[in-house]
Amino acid sequence: MRHAREAALDELEPLLTRLRDVPGLTERRRGVFYKKSKAFLHFHEDPTGLYADVRLTADFERFRAQTPAEQESLLAKVVAAID
Numbered sequence: 001m002r003h004a005r006e007a008a009l010d011e012l013e014p015l016l017t018r019l020r021d022v023p024g025l026t027e028r029r030r031g032v033f034y035k036k037s038k039a040f041l042h043f044h045e046d047p048t049g050l051y052a053d054v055r056l057t058a059d060f061e062r063f064r065a066q067t068p069a070e071q072e073s074l075l076a077k078v079v080a081a082i083d
Contacts, residue, residue, distance in 0.1 A: 003044055006030075025041070049064055049065075
């Protein structure tokens, strides 16, 4: 599974815009977010769809982020982890 390229990130732009508004997250590179000084979220692309790796605990967890419903669920998990 490769890191998301620009075309994949273009598909995720509405989600990226919302993630940029989450207090406590910093986008260091397009689609790569940090919480304080630690990598927190980034995206991958695969023939089966787009995925996000999110550090909700000590390790990254992978979540599918292809559909609007999956993106809403991901955003809710991110916001809950930041609070």
